[in-house]
Amino acid sequence: GGTAKWGEKPFYVTTPIFYVNAAPHVGHLYSMVLADTFKRWQQFMRRDAYLLTGTDEHGMKVQQAANKVEKPVKQFCDETSELFKNLAAVSHISNDRFIRTTDEDHREAVHKLWNTLLERGYIYKGKHEGWYSVSDETFYPESQLRREFDQSSGITKVYSNETGKEVEWASEENYYFALSRMKEPLLEFYNSRLEDKFIYPYGQFETIIDSVENGLSDLSISRPSSRFTWGIPVPGDESQTIYVWVDALTNYLTAAGYGKLTAAEFENTMWPADIHVVGKDIARFHCVYWPAFLLAAGLSLPKHVLVHSHWLMNGVKMSKSGGNIVDPLAVMSIADVDSVRYYLLRHNILEGDGDFDTEKVLGRRQADLVFKYSNLVSRTCSKSFSIELALSHHLKGYPVPSTRPDKFLAFQSDMINEANSLVDKVAKHMNNFNPTGSLSEIWDVLKKANQYVDYATPWNTGAGNISPTIFVMSEMCRIISIVLQPFLPTYASKALDKLSVRPECRSIEYAKFEADKTYGKDANLPNRGHVVERLN
Numbered sequence: 412g413g414t415a416k417w418g419e420k421p422f423y424v425t426t427p428i429f430y431v432n433a434a435p436h437v438g439h440l441y442s443m444v445l446a447d448t449f450k451r452w453q454q455f456m457r458r459d460a461y462l463l464t465g466t467d468e469h470g471m472k473v474q475q476a477a478n479k480v481e482k483p484v485k486q487f488c489d490e491t492s493e494l495f496k497n498l499a500a501v502s503h504i505s506n507d508r509f510i511r512t513t514d515e516d517h518r519e520a521v522h523k524l525w526n527t528l529l530e531r532g533y534i535y536k537g538k539h540e541g542w543y544s545v546s547d548e549t550f551y552p553e554s555q556l557r558r559e560f561d562q563s564s565g566i567t568k569v570y571s572n573e574t575g576k577e578v579e580w581a582s583e584e585n586y587y588f589a590l591s592r593m594k595e596p597l598l599e600f601y602n603s604r605l606e607d608k609f610i611y612p613y614g615q616f617e618t619i620i621d622s623v624e625n626g627l628s629d630l631s632i633s634r635p636s637s638r639f640t641w642g643i644p645v646p647g648d649e650s651q652t653i654y655v656w657v658d659a660l661t662n663y664l665t666a667a668g669y670g671k672l673t674a675a676e677f678e679n680t681m682w683p684a685d686i687h688v689v690g691k692d693i694a695r696f697h698c699v700y701w702p703a704f705l706l707a708a709g710l711s712l713p714k715h716v717l718v719h720s721h722w723l724m725n726g727v728k729m730s731k732s733g734g735n736i737v738d739p740l741a742v743m744s745i746a747d748v749d750s751v752r753y754y755l756l757r758h759n760i761l762e763g764d765g766d767f768d769t770e771k772v773l774g775r776r777q778a779d780l781v782f783k784y785s786n787l788v789s790r791t792c793s794k795s796f797s798i799e800l801a802l803s804h805h806l807k808g809y810p811v812p813s814t815r816p817d818k819f820l821a822f823q824s825d826m827i828n829e830a831n832s833l834v835d836k837v838a839k840h841m842n843n844f845n846p847t848g849s850l851s852e853i854w855d856v857l858k859k860a861n862q863y864v865d866y867a868t869p870w871n872t873g874a875g876n877i878s879p880t881i882f883v884m885s886e887m888c889r890i891i892s893i894v895l896q897p898f899l900p901t902y903a904s905k906a907l908d909k910l911s912v913r914p915e916c917r918s919i920e921y922a923k924f925e926a927d928k929t930y931g932k933d934a935n936l937p938n939r940g941h942v943v944e945r946l947n
Protein backbone atom coordinates (compact mmCIF):
# COMPACT_ATOMS: atom_id res chain seq x y z
CA GLY A 412 0.00 0.00 0.00
CA GLY A 413 0.97 3.64 -0.20
CA THR A 414 1.41 4.26 3.48
CA ALA A 415 4.18 6.62 4.50
CA LYS A 416 7.35 4.85 5.44
CA TRP A 417 9.74 7.73 6.04
CA GLY A 418 11.76 7.03 9.16
CA GLU A 419 12.47 3.39 8.39
CA LYS A 420 16.03 2.60 7.41
CA PRO A 421 16.56 3.58 3.77
CA PHE A 422 15.74 0.93 1.20
CA TYR A 423 19.20 -0.06 0.05
CA VAL A 424 19.69 -1.32 -3.54
CA THR A 425 22.96 -2.28 -5.19
CA THR A 426 24.30 -3.24 -8.59
CA PRO A 427 27.42 -5.36 -9.01
CA ILE A 428 30.56 -3.29 -9.05
CA PHE A 429 31.96 -3.72 -12.52
CA TYR A 430 35.45 -4.75 -13.51
CA VAL A 431 37.36 -1.94 -15.12
CA ASN A 432 39.11 -4.22 -17.62
CA ALA A 433 37.03 -2.79 -20.50
CA ALA A 434 34.34 -0.25 -21.34
CA PRO A 435 30.75 -0.82 -20.19
CA HIS A 436 28.12 -2.40 -22.45
CA VAL A 437 24.37 -2.84 -22.48
CA GLY A 438 24.54 -5.73 -19.97
CA HIS A 439 26.02 -3.47 -17.31
CA LEU A 440 23.49 -0.77 -18.05
CA TYR A 441 20.73 -3.34 -17.60
CA SER A 442 21.75 -4.10 -14.00
CA MET A 443 21.94 -0.37 -13.31
CA VAL A 444 18.52 0.32 -14.82
CA LEU A 445 16.87 -2.52 -12.90
CA ALA A 446 18.38 -1.36 -9.62
CA ASP A 447 17.55 2.27 -10.35
CA THR A 448 13.94 1.38 -11.10
CA PHE A 449 13.62 -0.41 -7.76
CA LYS A 450 15.10 2.59 -5.98
CA ARG A 451 12.79 5.04 -7.74
CA TRP A 452 9.82 2.81 -7.07
CA GLN A 453 10.58 2.77 -3.33
CA GLN A 454 10.90 6.54 -3.28
CA PHE A 455 7.62 6.76 -5.12
CA MET A 456 6.18 4.53 -2.36
CA ARG A 457 7.46 7.20 0.07
CA ARG A 458 10.37 5.23 1.39
CA ASP A 459 13.81 6.72 1.66
CA ALA A 460 16.09 4.81 -0.71
CA TYR A 461 19.78 4.54 -1.51
CA LEU A 462 21.38 3.17 -4.68
CA LEU A 463 24.96 2.03 -4.90
CA THR A 464 26.93 1.26 -8.04
CA GLY A 465 30.60 1.45 -8.87
CA THR A 466 33.70 -0.32 -10.06
CA ASP A 467 35.72 -3.35 -8.99
CA GLU A 468 39.29 -2.37 -9.66
CA HIS A 469 41.61 -4.87 -8.02
CA GLY A 470 42.75 -8.28 -9.16
CA MET A 471 44.70 -10.04 -11.82
CA LYS A 472 42.26 -9.40 -14.64
CA VAL A 473 42.47 -5.63 -14.28
CA GLN A 474 46.23 -5.69 -13.74
CA GLN A 475 46.65 -7.67 -16.96
CA ALA A 476 44.36 -5.37 -18.92
CA ALA A 477 46.43 -2.37 -17.79
CA ASN A 478 49.68 -4.13 -18.71
CA LYS A 479 48.34 -4.93 -22.14
CA VAL A 480 47.80 -1.25 -22.99
CA GLU A 481 51.01 -0.32 -21.16
CA LYS A 482 49.41 2.01 -18.67
CA PRO A 483 50.09 2.40 -14.95
CA VAL A 484 47.36 0.34 -13.36
CA LYS A 485 45.86 3.10 -11.20
CA GLN A 486 45.65 5.47 -14.16
CA PHE A 487 44.04 2.72 -16.22
CA CYS A 488 41.46 2.18 -13.44
CA ASP A 489 40.75 5.91 -13.17
CA GLU A 490 40.06 6.12 -16.89
CA THR A 491 37.84 3.06 -17.19
CA SER A 492 36.01 3.73 -13.95
CA GLU A 493 35.13 7.14 -15.36
CA LEU A 494 33.41 5.43 -18.32
CA PHE A 495 31.08 3.54 -15.96
CA LYS A 496 30.46 6.65 -13.89
CA ASN A 497 29.65 8.57 -17.03
CA LEU A 498 27.32 5.84 -18.28
CA ALA A 499 25.39 6.02 -15.00
CA ALA A 500 25.10 9.79 -15.25
CA VAL A 501 24.08 9.85 -18.91
CA SER A 502 21.47 7.12 -18.29
CA HIS A 503 19.92 9.02 -15.36
CA ILE A 504 20.87 6.35 -12.87
CA SER A 505 20.19 7.95 -9.49
CA ASN A 506 23.08 6.37 -7.62
CA ASP A 507 23.82 7.99 -4.28
CA ARG A 508 27.42 6.94 -4.42
CA PHE A 509 29.72 5.62 -7.10
CA ILE A 510 32.03 3.40 -5.12
CA ARG A 511 35.50 2.32 -6.22
CA THR A 512 37.37 -0.49 -4.51
CA THR A 513 40.39 1.79 -4.58
CA ASP A 514 38.57 4.23 -2.25
CA GLU A 515 40.22 4.65 1.13
CA ASP A 516 37.14 3.86 3.25
CA HIS A 517 36.77 0.62 1.31
CA ARG A 518 40.22 -0.59 2.33
CA GLU A 519 39.25 0.08 5.96
CA ALA A 520 36.05 -1.91 5.58
CA VAL A 521 37.84 -4.86 3.97
CA HIS A 522 40.44 -4.91 6.74
CA LYS A 523 37.74 -4.78 9.35
CA LEU A 524 35.81 -7.68 7.83
CA TRP A 525 39.03 -9.69 7.50
CA ASN A 526 40.01 -9.08 11.12
CA THR A 527 36.51 -9.94 12.31
CA LEU A 528 36.54 -13.26 10.43
CA LEU A 529 40.03 -13.96 11.77
CA GLU A 530 39.05 -13.19 15.39
CA ARG A 531 36.00 -15.38 15.10
CA GLY A 532 38.15 -18.28 13.92
CA TYR A 533 37.05 -18.56 10.28
CA ILE A 534 40.39 -17.76 8.63
CA TYR A 535 43.42 -20.07 8.63
CA LYS A 536 46.61 -20.46 6.57
CA GLY A 537 47.10 -23.38 4.18
CA LYS A 538 48.58 -24.59 0.93
CA HIS A 539 46.54 -24.72 -2.19
CA GLU A 540 46.98 -26.68 -5.39
CA GLY A 541 44.56 -26.90 -8.25
CA TRP A 542 43.32 -25.80 -11.66
CA TYR A 543 43.25 -22.01 -11.79
CA SER A 544 41.81 -19.71 -14.42
CA VAL A 545 43.55 -16.35 -14.57
CA SER A 546 40.72 -14.85 -16.54
CA ASP A 547 38.00 -16.04 -14.13
CA GLU A 548 40.27 -15.54 -11.09
CA THR A 549 39.16 -18.78 -9.59
CA PHE A 550 40.20 -22.36 -8.98
CA TYR A 551 37.94 -24.98 -10.54
CA PRO A 552 37.27 -28.48 -9.21
CA GLU A 553 37.96 -31.40 -11.57
CA SER A 554 34.24 -31.94 -12.12
CA GLN A 555 33.89 -28.53 -13.77
CA LEU A 556 36.65 -28.98 -16.34
CA ARG A 557 37.06 -30.43 -19.80
CA ARG A 558 40.16 -31.35 -21.77
CA GLU A 559 40.86 -30.65 -25.41
CA PHE A 560 43.82 -31.61 -27.55
CA ASP A 561 45.43 -28.56 -29.13
CA GLN A 562 46.73 -29.44 -32.61
CA SER A 563 49.15 -26.55 -32.97
CA SER A 564 51.03 -27.01 -29.71
CA GLY A 565 50.53 -30.76 -29.43
CA ILE A 566 49.41 -30.50 -25.81
CA THR A 567 46.12 -31.21 -24.13
CA LYS A 568 44.68 -28.02 -22.69
CA VAL A 569 42.22 -27.81 -19.83
CA TYR A 570 39.20 -25.52 -19.86
CA SER A 571 36.42 -24.51 -17.50
CA ASN A 572 33.07 -25.94 -18.60
CA GLU A 573 31.21 -22.91 -17.38
CA THR A 574 33.23 -20.10 -18.92
CA GLY A 575 35.28 -21.94 -21.54
CA LYS A 576 38.41 -20.25 -20.18
CA GLU A 577 41.71 -22.11 -20.08
CA VAL A 578 42.98 -23.18 -16.64
CA GLU A 579 46.49 -23.96 -15.46
CA TRP A 580 47.84 -26.04 -12.57
CA ALA A 581 48.91 -23.77 -9.73
CA SER A 582 50.22 -24.28 -6.25
CA GLU A 583 50.55 -21.66 -3.57
CA GLU A 584 50.25 -20.69 0.06
CA ASN A 585 47.00 -18.94 0.89
CA TYR A 586 44.71 -17.92 3.66
CA TYR A 587 41.49 -19.88 3.73
CA PHE A 588 37.98 -19.13 4.75
CA ALA A 589 36.28 -22.07 6.49
CA LEU A 590 33.40 -22.22 4.04
CA SER A 591 32.81 -25.92 4.70
CA ARG A 592 31.69 -25.07 8.23
CA MET A 593 29.00 -22.80 6.80
CA LYS A 594 27.02 -25.51 5.04
CA GLU A 595 24.47 -26.06 7.81
CA PRO A 596 24.09 -22.39 8.81
CA LEU A 597 23.59 -21.49 5.15
CA LEU A 598 20.96 -24.18 4.55
CA GLU A 599 19.17 -23.11 7.70
CA PHE A 600 19.26 -19.52 6.51
CA TYR A 601 17.95 -20.39 3.01
CA ASN A 602 15.10 -22.37 4.51
CA SER A 603 14.13 -19.52 6.79
CA ARG A 604 13.98 -17.21 3.76
CA LEU A 605 12.34 -19.45 1.17
CA GLU A 606 9.02 -17.66 1.25
CA ASP A 607 10.66 -14.27 1.58
CA LYS A 608 12.45 -14.94 -1.70
CA PHE A 609 16.00 -14.44 -0.49
CA ILE A 610 16.99 -15.44 -4.02
CA TYR A 611 14.73 -14.58 -6.92
CA PRO A 612 13.76 -16.17 -9.32
CA TYR A 613 13.03 -19.42 -7.54
CA GLY A 614 14.90 -21.55 -10.09
CA GLN A 615 18.11 -19.82 -9.05
CA PHE A 616 17.27 -20.39 -5.40
CA GLU A 617 16.88 -24.13 -6.02
CA THR A 618 20.17 -24.34 -7.91
CA ILE A 619 21.98 -22.64 -5.04
CA ILE A 620 20.40 -24.85 -2.37
CA ASP A 621 21.29 -27.98 -4.37
CA SER A 622 24.88 -26.89 -4.77
CA VAL A 623 25.26 -26.14 -1.05
CA GLU A 624 23.64 -29.45 -0.13
CA ASN A 625 26.29 -31.14 -2.25
CA GLY A 626 28.89 -29.73 0.10
CA LEU A 627 31.25 -26.79 0.29
CA SER A 628 35.02 -26.75 0.33
CA ASP A 629 37.03 -24.12 2.11
CA LEU A 630 37.75 -21.08 0.04
CA SER A 631 41.16 -19.67 -0.70
CA ILE A 632 40.87 -15.95 0.09
CA SER A 633 44.34 -14.55 -0.51
CA ARG A 634 47.04 -14.72 -3.15
CA PRO A 635 50.79 -14.47 -2.73
CA SER A 636 51.82 -10.84 -3.24
CA SER A 637 54.70 -12.19 -5.30
CA ARG A 638 52.16 -13.29 -7.90
CA PHE A 639 50.18 -10.11 -7.82
CA THR A 640 50.06 -6.96 -5.79
CA TRP A 641 47.16 -5.06 -7.32
CA GLY A 642 44.85 -5.49 -4.40
CA ILE A 643 44.42 -4.89 -0.70
CA PRO A 644 47.14 -6.53 1.39
CA VAL A 645 46.16 -8.93 4.16
CA PRO A 646 46.24 -6.90 7.39
CA GLY A 647 49.41 -7.84 9.27
CA ASP A 648 50.83 -9.95 6.43
CA GLU A 649 51.91 -7.97 3.40
CA SER A 650 53.18 -11.13 1.73
CA GLN A 651 49.56 -11.94 0.88
CA THR A 652 47.00 -9.95 -1.08
CA ILE A 653 43.27 -10.34 -0.44
CA TYR A 654 41.33 -12.30 -3.05
CA VAL A 655 39.43 -9.92 -5.29
CA TRP A 656 35.98 -11.37 -4.49
CA VAL A 657 36.36 -10.85 -0.72
CA ASP A 658 37.47 -7.33 -1.51
CA ALA A 659 34.66 -6.71 -4.01
CA LEU A 660 31.71 -8.09 -2.04
CA THR A 661 32.67 -5.95 0.94
CA ASN A 662 31.82 -2.82 -1.07
CA TYR A 663 28.18 -3.24 -0.03
CA LEU A 664 29.25 -2.83 3.62
CA THR A 665 31.68 0.00 2.90
CA ALA A 666 28.95 2.26 1.56
CA ALA A 667 26.89 1.71 4.72
CA GLY A 668 29.81 2.98 6.83
CA TYR A 669 31.05 -0.38 8.09
CA GLY A 670 34.74 0.51 8.20
CA LYS A 671 34.31 3.53 10.43
CA LEU A 672 31.50 2.49 12.77
CA THR A 673 31.30 0.41 15.92
CA ALA A 674 29.12 -2.70 15.84
CA ALA A 675 26.41 -0.87 17.76
CA GLU A 676 26.54 2.12 15.43
CA PHE A 677 26.43 -0.13 12.39
CA GLU A 678 23.12 -1.57 13.63
CA ASN A 679 21.51 1.78 12.85
CA THR A 680 22.69 2.20 9.29
CA MET A 681 20.98 1.31 6.02
CA TRP A 682 22.57 -2.16 6.20
CA PRO A 683 21.37 -4.83 5.40
CA ALA A 684 20.88 -4.34 1.69
CA ASP A 685 17.31 -4.82 0.52
CA ILE A 686 18.16 -5.91 -3.01
CA HIS A 687 21.46 -6.94 -4.56
CA VAL A 688 20.85 -6.93 -8.31
CA VAL A 689 23.30 -9.32 -10.01
CA GLY A 690 23.71 -11.28 -13.22
CA LYS A 691 23.48 -15.06 -13.04
CA ASP A 692 27.21 -15.30 -13.81
CA ILE A 693 27.92 -14.09 -10.28
CA ALA A 694 24.98 -15.67 -8.44
CA ARG A 695 27.19 -18.12 -6.53
CA PHE A 696 29.38 -15.33 -5.16
CA HIS A 697 26.37 -13.41 -3.91
CA CYS A 698 24.19 -16.29 -2.79
CA VAL A 699 26.77 -18.59 -1.19
CA TYR A 700 30.04 -16.82 -0.39
CA TRP A 701 28.57 -13.49 0.60
CA PRO A 702 25.98 -14.80 3.07
CA ALA A 703 28.65 -17.19 4.40
CA PHE A 704 31.03 -14.29 5.14
CA LEU A 705 28.27 -12.28 6.76
CA LEU A 706 27.02 -15.16 8.91
CA ALA A 707 30.58 -15.90 10.00
CA ALA A 708 31.17 -12.24 10.83
CA GLY A 709 27.93 -12.01 12.81
CA LEU A 710 26.45 -9.40 10.47
CA SER A 711 22.90 -9.28 9.17
CA LEU A 712 22.14 -10.72 5.78
CA PRO A 713 20.72 -9.03 2.71
CA LYS A 714 16.97 -9.33 2.16
CA HIS A 715 17.07 -10.31 -1.51
CA VAL A 716 19.45 -11.23 -4.27
CA LEU A 717 17.77 -10.60 -7.59
CA VAL A 718 19.47 -12.74 -10.22
CA HIS A 719 18.89 -11.77 -13.83
CA SER A 720 19.87 -13.60 -16.98
CA HIS A 721 21.94 -12.25 -19.82
CA TRP A 722 21.60 -10.06 -22.84
CA LEU A 723 22.85 -11.84 -25.92
CA MET A 724 23.93 -10.62 -29.30
CA ASN A 725 22.87 -12.98 -32.03
CA GLY A 726 22.49 -15.74 -29.48
CA VAL A 727 25.85 -15.29 -27.74
CA LYS A 728 26.31 -13.68 -24.29
CA MET A 729 27.37 -10.08 -24.60
CA SER A 730 30.72 -9.81 -22.85
CA LYS A 731 33.79 -7.66 -22.69
CA SER A 732 36.09 -10.60 -23.26
CA GLY A 733 33.87 -11.99 -26.05
CA GLY A 734 34.10 -8.66 -27.86
CA ASN A 735 30.44 -8.82 -28.95
CA ILE A 736 29.05 -5.83 -27.20
CA VAL A 737 26.52 -3.09 -27.82
CA ASP A 738 27.67 0.33 -26.66
CA PRO A 739 24.78 1.82 -24.68
CA LEU A 740 25.88 5.38 -25.42
CA ALA A 741 25.60 4.70 -29.14
CA VAL A 742 22.07 3.35 -28.75
CA MET A 743 21.04 6.28 -26.58
CA SER A 744 22.37 8.71 -29.14
CA ILE A 745 20.02 7.37 -31.83
CA ALA A 746 17.08 6.70 -29.52
CA ASP A 747 16.91 8.48 -26.15
CA VAL A 748 17.66 7.48 -22.59
CA ASP A 749 14.12 6.50 -21.63
CA SER A 750 13.61 4.48 -24.81
CA VAL A 751 16.61 2.35 -23.93
CA ARG A 752 15.46 2.01 -20.32
CA TYR A 753 12.02 1.08 -21.59
CA TYR A 754 13.33 -1.59 -23.95
CA LEU A 755 15.50 -3.11 -21.22
CA LEU A 756 12.69 -3.17 -18.67
CA ARG A 757 10.03 -4.25 -21.11
CA HIS A 758 11.85 -7.52 -21.79
CA ASN A 759 11.76 -9.92 -18.92
CA ILE A 760 15.19 -11.50 -18.84
CA LEU A 761 14.95 -12.57 -15.22
CA GLU A 762 14.23 -16.17 -16.11
CA GLY A 763 15.91 -16.54 -19.48
CA ASP A 764 18.40 -14.82 -21.75
CA GLY A 765 17.24 -12.29 -24.34
CA ASP A 766 18.67 -11.00 -27.59
CA PHE A 767 19.44 -7.27 -27.65
CA ASP A 768 18.45 -5.67 -30.93
CA THR A 769 18.99 -1.95 -31.50
CA GLU A 770 16.39 -1.92 -34.30
CA LYS A 771 13.84 -3.15 -31.79
CA VAL A 772 14.71 -0.38 -29.36
CA LEU A 773 13.67 2.06 -32.07
CA GLY A 774 10.60 -0.01 -32.96
CA ARG A 775 9.39 -0.06 -29.36
CA ARG A 776 10.08 3.62 -29.01
CA GLN A 777 7.93 4.39 -32.04
CA ALA A 778 5.09 1.98 -31.23
CA ASP A 779 4.81 2.37 -27.47
CA LEU A 780 6.39 5.63 -26.38
CA VAL A 781 5.67 7.93 -29.29
CA PHE A 782 2.50 6.46 -30.70
CA LYS A 783 0.68 5.28 -27.59
CA TYR A 784 1.99 7.58 -24.86
CA SER A 785 3.31 10.87 -26.25
CA ASN A 786 0.48 11.07 -28.76
CA LEU A 787 -2.13 10.69 -26.07
CA VAL A 788 -0.53 13.50 -24.12
CA SER A 789 -0.30 15.79 -27.15
CA ARG A 790 -3.87 15.14 -28.20
CA THR A 791 -4.99 15.94 -24.65
CA CYS A 792 -2.95 19.11 -24.45
CA SER A 793 -3.76 20.19 -27.99
CA LYS A 794 -4.24 23.91 -28.48
CA SER A 795 -7.75 23.48 -29.82
CA PHE A 796 -9.01 22.42 -26.39
CA SER A 797 -8.59 24.15 -23.13
CA ILE A 798 -7.76 21.93 -20.21
CA GLU A 799 -8.41 24.89 -17.93
CA LEU A 800 -11.89 25.26 -19.31
CA ALA A 801 -12.51 21.53 -18.99
CA LEU A 802 -11.39 21.60 -15.39
CA SER A 803 -13.44 24.62 -14.55
CA HIS A 804 -16.55 22.81 -15.76
CA HIS A 805 -15.74 20.00 -13.44
CA LEU A 806 -15.36 22.22 -10.47
CA LYS A 807 -19.07 22.73 -10.90
CA GLY A 808 -19.93 19.06 -10.69
CA TYR A 809 -19.30 15.63 -12.05
CA PRO A 810 -20.22 13.58 -14.01
CA VAL A 811 -21.39 15.76 -16.85
CA PRO A 812 -21.43 13.87 -20.16
CA SER A 813 -25.09 12.95 -20.10
CA THR A 814 -25.60 13.27 -23.84
CA ARG A 815 -23.27 10.36 -24.51
CA PRO A 816 -24.68 6.90 -25.19
CA ASP A 817 -24.70 4.40 -22.32
CA LYS A 818 -22.18 2.20 -24.05
CA PHE A 819 -19.74 5.09 -24.13
CA LEU A 820 -20.30 5.89 -20.49
CA ALA A 821 -19.79 2.25 -19.55
CA PHE A 822 -16.48 2.15 -21.42
CA GLN A 823 -15.47 5.36 -19.72
CA SER A 824 -16.24 4.21 -16.20
CA ASP A 825 -14.53 0.90 -16.84
CA MET A 826 -11.42 2.73 -17.98
CA ILE A 827 -11.53 5.04 -14.98
CA ASN A 828 -11.72 2.06 -12.64
CA GLU A 829 -8.69 0.55 -14.31
CA ALA A 830 -6.76 3.78 -13.98
CA ASN A 831 -7.70 3.92 -10.30
CA SER A 832 -6.40 0.43 -9.61
CA LEU A 833 -3.25 0.88 -11.68
CA VAL A 834 -0.99 1.81 -8.79
CA ASP A 835 -1.97 -1.27 -6.79
CA LYS A 836 -1.45 -3.57 -9.74
CA VAL A 837 1.96 -2.10 -10.45
CA ALA A 838 2.89 -2.35 -6.77
CA LYS A 839 2.07 -6.04 -6.83
CA HIS A 840 4.38 -6.58 -9.79
CA MET A 841 7.14 -4.57 -8.17
CA ASN A 842 6.88 -6.61 -4.97
CA ASN A 843 7.38 -9.58 -7.26
CA PHE A 844 10.50 -8.04 -8.84
CA ASN A 845 8.66 -7.58 -12.09
CA PRO A 846 9.07 -4.22 -13.83
CA THR A 847 8.11 -5.91 -17.10
CA GLY A 848 4.70 -6.81 -15.66
CA SER A 849 4.37 -3.25 -14.36
CA LEU A 850 4.96 -1.75 -17.78
CA SER A 851 2.57 -4.11 -19.46
CA GLU A 852 -0.14 -3.15 -16.92
CA ILE A 853 0.49 0.52 -17.65
CA TRP A 854 0.37 -0.03 -21.40
CA ASP A 855 -2.93 -1.90 -21.06
CA VAL A 856 -4.42 1.22 -19.54
CA LEU A 857 -2.77 3.41 -22.17
CA LYS A 858 -4.33 1.27 -24.85
CA LYS A 859 -7.76 1.82 -23.30
CA ALA A 860 -7.15 5.55 -23.08
CA ASN A 861 -6.25 5.71 -26.77
CA GLN A 862 -9.34 3.73 -27.68
CA TYR A 863 -11.33 6.14 -25.58
CA VAL A 864 -10.03 9.13 -27.52
CA ASP A 865 -10.76 7.44 -30.85
CA TYR A 866 -14.22 6.62 -29.56
CA ALA A 867 -14.90 10.02 -28.01
CA THR A 868 -13.55 12.10 -30.93
CA PRO A 869 -13.67 15.28 -28.86
CA TRP A 870 -12.82 17.32 -31.98
CA ASN A 871 -16.14 16.63 -33.69
CA THR A 872 -18.52 15.97 -30.86
CA GLY A 873 -21.17 18.39 -29.66
CA ALA A 874 -19.85 21.41 -27.80
CA GLY A 875 -21.31 20.24 -24.48
CA ASN A 876 -19.28 17.04 -24.62
CA ILE A 877 -15.89 18.53 -25.30
CA SER A 878 -14.80 19.61 -21.87
CA PRO A 879 -15.94 16.46 -20.03
CA THR A 880 -14.01 14.37 -22.52
CA ILE A 881 -10.90 16.48 -22.32
CA PHE A 882 -11.17 16.34 -18.57
CA VAL A 883 -11.26 12.55 -18.57
CA MET A 884 -8.38 12.39 -21.06
CA SER A 885 -6.23 14.72 -19.02
CA GLU A 886 -6.93 12.72 -15.88
CA MET A 887 -5.90 9.55 -17.69
CA CYS A 888 -2.65 11.17 -18.83
CA ARG A 889 -2.01 12.52 -15.38
CA ILE A 890 -2.49 9.21 -13.58
CA ILE A 891 -0.52 7.19 -16.11
CA SER A 892 2.32 9.71 -16.04
CA ILE A 893 2.47 9.71 -12.26
CA VAL A 894 2.77 5.93 -12.18
CA LEU A 895 5.31 5.98 -15.01
CA GLN A 896 7.77 8.22 -13.16
CA PRO A 897 9.91 5.44 -11.64
CA PHE A 898 10.16 3.72 -15.03
CA LEU A 899 10.49 6.56 -17.55
CA PRO A 900 11.56 9.55 -15.48
CA THR A 901 12.12 11.91 -18.41
CA TYR A 902 9.02 11.16 -20.47
CA ALA A 903 6.82 11.19 -17.39
CA SER A 904 8.07 14.49 -16.02
CA LYS A 905 7.76 16.18 -19.42
CA ALA A 906 4.17 14.99 -19.70
CA LEU A 907 3.35 16.16 -16.18
CA ASP A 908 4.85 19.56 -16.99
CA LYS A 909 2.71 19.74 -20.10
CA LEU A 910 -0.37 18.86 -18.05
CA SER A 911 0.54 21.60 -15.55
CA VAL A 912 0.79 19.22 -12.62
CA ARG A 913 2.76 20.78 -9.82
CA PRO A 914 5.92 18.90 -8.74
CA GLU A 915 4.60 18.33 -5.22
CA CYS A 916 1.43 16.83 -6.69
CA ARG A 917 3.17 13.98 -8.50
CA SER A 918 3.40 11.51 -5.65
CA ILE A 919 1.63 8.21 -5.28
CA GLU A 920 -1.46 9.50 -3.46
CA TYR A 921 -2.35 11.60 -6.52
CA ALA A 922 -2.47 8.58 -8.84
CA LYS A 923 -6.26 8.42 -8.62
CA PHE A 924 -9.05 9.64 -10.82
CA GLU A 925 -10.64 11.91 -8.31
CA ALA A 926 -13.46 13.45 -10.28
CA ASP A 927 -16.35 11.44 -8.98
CA LYS A 928 -15.24 11.69 -5.36
CA THR A 929 -13.44 14.91 -4.83
CA TYR A 930 -14.56 17.45 -7.37
CA GLY A 931 -17.72 18.81 -5.88
CA LYS A 932 -18.84 22.41 -6.12
CA ASP A 933 -16.29 23.71 -3.62
CA ALA A 934 -13.54 21.33 -4.45
CA ASN A 935 -10.20 22.59 -5.54
CA LEU A 936 -7.94 20.45 -7.64
CA PRO A 937 -4.87 19.95 -5.47
CA ASN A 938 -3.22 17.79 -8.08
CA ARG A 939 -3.21 20.56 -10.65
CA GLY A 940 -1.33 23.25 -8.93
CA HIS A 941 -1.09 26.42 -10.93
CA VAL A 942 -3.99 25.65 -13.26
CA VAL A 943 -6.28 25.95 -10.30
CA GLU A 944 -4.62 29.12 -9.17
CA ARG A 945 -5.27 30.62 -12.57
CA LEU A 946 -8.90 29.52 -12.41
CA ASN A 947 -9.30 31.28 -9.12
Ligand code: ME8
Nearest residue numbers: 427428429430438442467659660689690721722729
Ligand atom coordinates in the same frame (compact mmCIF):
# COMPACT_ATOMS: atom_id res chain seq x y z
O1 ME8 B 1 31.57 -9.83 -12.28
N1 ME8 B 1 23.69 -9.38 -19.75
O2 ME8 B 1 32.08 -7.66 -12.87
P1 ME8 B 1 31.70 -7.64 -14.42
C1 ME8 B 1 23.23 -8.90 -18.59
N2 ME8 B 1 33.37 -7.31 -10.64
N3 ME8 B 1 24.02 -8.44 -17.63
C2 ME8 B 1 25.34 -8.46 -17.83
C3 ME8 B 1 25.90 -8.97 -19.02
C4 ME8 B 1 25.01 -9.43 -20.01
N4 ME8 B 1 25.42 -9.90 -21.18
N5 ME8 B 1 27.24 -8.86 -18.94
C5 ME8 B 1 27.51 -8.31 -17.72
C6 ME8 B 1 32.03 -8.74 -12.02
N6 ME8 B 1 26.38 -8.06 -17.06
C7 ME8 B 1 32.51 -8.42 -10.62
C8 ME8 B 1 31.31 -8.18 -9.74
S1 ME8 B 1 30.18 -7.57 -7.40
C9 ME8 B 1 30.67 -7.53 -5.79
C10 ME8 B 1 31.63 -7.90 -8.30
C11 ME8 B 1 26.24 -7.46 -15.74
O3 ME8 B 1 32.24 -6.35 -14.93
C12 ME8 B 1 25.64 -8.44 -14.75
O4 ME8 B 1 25.15 -7.75 -13.65
O5 ME8 B 1 32.11 -8.88 -15.08
C13 ME8 B 1 26.85 -9.23 -14.36
O6 ME8 B 1 26.65 -9.96 -13.17
C14 ME8 B 1 27.86 -8.12 -14.19
O7 ME8 B 1 27.53 -7.18 -15.24
C15 ME8 B 1 29.30 -8.60 -14.31
O8 ME8 B 1 30.12 -7.50 -14.42
